[in-house]
Amino acid sequence: MNPAESFGRGGLNPYLDVDDLVDDIGLDEDEIAWRKDFIGFDGADERRLSDLEPLLRANREQIADDFYDNLLAYEGTREVIDRSPKGVEALKRTQQAYLVSLATGDYDRAYFKNRARIGKLHELLDMPLKHYVGQYGVYYDLIMSRLNERVQDQVVDAIEEWAEERDAERDDGGFGRLAGALGLGGDDGEDDGLDDSFEETVRSAIDDGMMDVLSLLRIINLDLQVATDTYVDSYAQRLEDAIERRERLAREVEADVQKPIDELHEASAVVARRAEAISTHAASQADSIDRAATDVGEVSAAVEEVASVADEVHDESQRTESLAADGVDAADEALAELEAIETAVDDVSTAVSSLEERTDEIDEVVDRLDDLARRTTLLAKNAMIEASRGSGGSEATGALEVIANEVGSFAEQTQSDLKAIESAVESVRADAAATIETTDETVERVDAGTERIRDTVDSLEAIHESARSTAAGMDDVAAATDQQAHSIESIADSIDDLSEAADRVAEAAESVAAASQEQTASLRDVGESVDRLTSDGEPDRTPMYEQVQ
Known part of the structure; x- marks a missing residue:
């Protein structure tokens, strides 16, 4: 081409x-x-x-x-x-x-x-x-x-x-x-x-x-x-x-922005009023925080006192732990003594039982002696009768009479001794019965005491463990109390800072209120500027070469 x-x-x-x-x-x-x-x-x-x-x-x-x-x-x-x-x-x-x-x-x-x-x-x-x-x-x-x-x-x-x-x-x-x-x-x-x-x-x-x-x-x-x-x-x-x-765009902006500007103007007025209320509340908050700071100071002092008491309780708890330990040892010794007493009581009971058996044997002997005494008495009487029949005065009769008298005397004395023995045996039996009864009561009491001492030992051991746990807990309480005291001091410092911040917030709220009022005025100016955006007449038609110059 x-x-x-x-x-x-x-x-x-x-x-x-x-x-x-x-x-x-x-x-x-x-x-x-x-x-x-x-x-x-x-x-x-x-x-x-x-x-x-x-x-x-x-x-x-x-x-x-x-x-x-x-x-x-x-x-x-x-x-x-x-x-x-x-x-x-x-x-x-x-x-x-x-x-x-x-x-x-x-x-x-x-x-x-x-x-x-x-x-x-x-x-x-x-x-x-x-x-x-x-x-x-x-x-x-x-x-x-x-x-x-x-x-x-x-x-x-x-x-x-x-x-x-x-x-x-x-x-x-x-x-x-x-x-x-x-x-x-x-x-x-x-x-x-x-x-x-x-x-x-x-x-x-x-x-x-x-x-x-x-x-x-x-x-x-x-x-x-x-x-x-x-x-x-x-x-x-x-x-x-x-x-x-x-x-x-200016016309559209004017149409679109006018209503929001009016609403924003009203909202700005509301914000101003609320900012004033915030300022008032902030001032009140600052006062409340000051009072809270005072209360926290008192609490801090109380916590320090609690810490001191906790230390004392800790010392007392340690002493209680020591006494409980001693009580456990003493209860163990008492339990050992009671066990020894129980053994002795058992021995006494055995001896009393043996004594009762011997008393029964004595009763049998006494019964036999009593029967012998009756027979001897009867023999003496018969001898006396025979002696009285032979009143011829022979020598044999005299001897028989003497024997009869001696046998009668022996029989009487034997019966008297038997009665004394029987009385003594009854007394021994009564004493043995009383001893047995007392021994049984003692055994029962020893058993009950032993159970109570065992319960006491268990309680003392529980007390000992509790006292040990209490001592450990009191250590934790003391440490926690110290930490709480430090925390409360930090809280007190924070509250002081918060109080200062609240004061600043109050001041800032006052500034916000003032700024909001200025914003309301500025929004009014913005509205007027938006109105002028499309009402200034024809746009600038200055020739390009004049604009460059």
């Missing part, structure tokens, strides 16, 4: 209305004429540009390649190129077409309309204005190097033409002509400087070349003006849209 045919056929064109664009920037025939006149662009420039067409056409490919090589070397411009619907080669062809169009245009409204479209396409690609304007600097470097060569060639051609014209007038050859033109080698040896015609020729050639440069710079400047207008128009449109959004 011919580069000129691809110029202006990018994929973004359907999204662009060029007629509306040129109308927005005011690019009519009069405006175009004014701009041309302002920078001195006229028909002579158009002719010079037309003469530059062969140069631009011949160098368009190299210039386009060098131009995009420079753009692709920077990340910012490379990102813009990546956003273009065209590829790099297509963009190069478009650039070639644009370069040739600089020398082939009619420079009328259609020409600048096309330039406006190009500028807008760059803006649609989000190319920053500094990139768009900056790329013309690249253009200057690439084009001016070619124009420099052209100017140099024009100067050389002009010198050669001047030399040919002088050939007809002088015969000293080319070197002589050049030396003479430079004021060298005169016959009189004088240096008259450059030949006037030579100097004029060189200056004219350079001037002609510079005018070509100026014509190219003027058309590029006009292009740049139009492209910049599209950026400014876009910025102005964005600004107008932003102003419109601000005004719409």
Whole structure:
């Protein structure tokens, strides 16, 4: 495809209305004429540009390649190129077409309309204005190097033409002509400087070349003006849209905020009243805390007293533990003695039982002796009877009488002794019975005492363990009491701090109340400001160049 045919056929064109664009920037025939006149662009420039067409056409490919090589070397411009619907080669062809169009245009409204479209396409690609304007600097470097060569060639051609014209007038050859033109080698040896015609020729050639440069710079400047207008128009449109959004938002904010501001105003008044109440309560709290601090001080003293008593109880508990231990030892000894007494009582009971058996045996002997005494008595009586029958006084009768008397006396004495023995045995039996009864009672009492002593021992052991636990507990109580005393002291310190904090809270509450009142006033001002947000009239329409100045 011919580069000129691809110029202006990018994929973004359907999204662009060029007629509306040129109308927005005011690019009519009069405006175009004014701009041309302002920078001195006229028909002579158009002719010079037309003469530059062969140069631009011949160098368009190299210039386009060098131009995009420079753009692709920077990340910012490379990102813009990546956003273009065209590829790099297509963009190069478009650039070639644009370069040739600089020398082939009619420079009328259609020409600048096309330039406006190009500028807008760059803006649609989000190319920053500094990139768009900056790329013309690249253009200057690439084009001016070619124009420099052209100017140099024009100067050389002009010198050669001047030399040919002088050939007809002088015969000293080319070197002589050049030396003479430079004021060298005169016959009189004088240096008259450059030949006037030579100097004029060189200056004219350079001037002609510079005018070509100026014509190219003027058309590029006009292009740049139009492209910049599209950026400014876009910025102005964005600004107008932003102003419109601000005004719409202001109206919405006014509608949305008015009620909350009224409610906030009322709430602020309530807060102020409550802040005053808080201040009052805080002051009352500070007083209560002061009283609490006093009470805590008294409690602290009481705790110290409890700690002291706990120490005393601990000492007494240790003494109780010692006495209980001694009681356990004594009870163990008493229990041992009771066990010995019980053993002795058992022995007494056994002896009494044996004595009772012997008494029974004595009773049997007494019974036998009593029977013998009765028989002896009966024998004595019979002897006396026999003695009385033999009263003849014989010697045998006398002896029998004596025997009878002795036997009777023995029998009487025996009966008397038996009665005494029987009486003694009865007494022994009675005493033995009493002893047995007493022994039984003693055994029962010893048994009961033994059980009680065992219970006492168990109780004393329990008391001993309890006293030991009590002593250990009192150690814990003493330690806990000491800790409690320290804690209460810390609490007292904290309450003092809290009291000071309550005082500060009271002061802060007073400040809050004052600030809330100020907030109420500020909210009133905010409401008024919101009212003014949409009632100040038209937005600022100051031209951009006046804003910059």
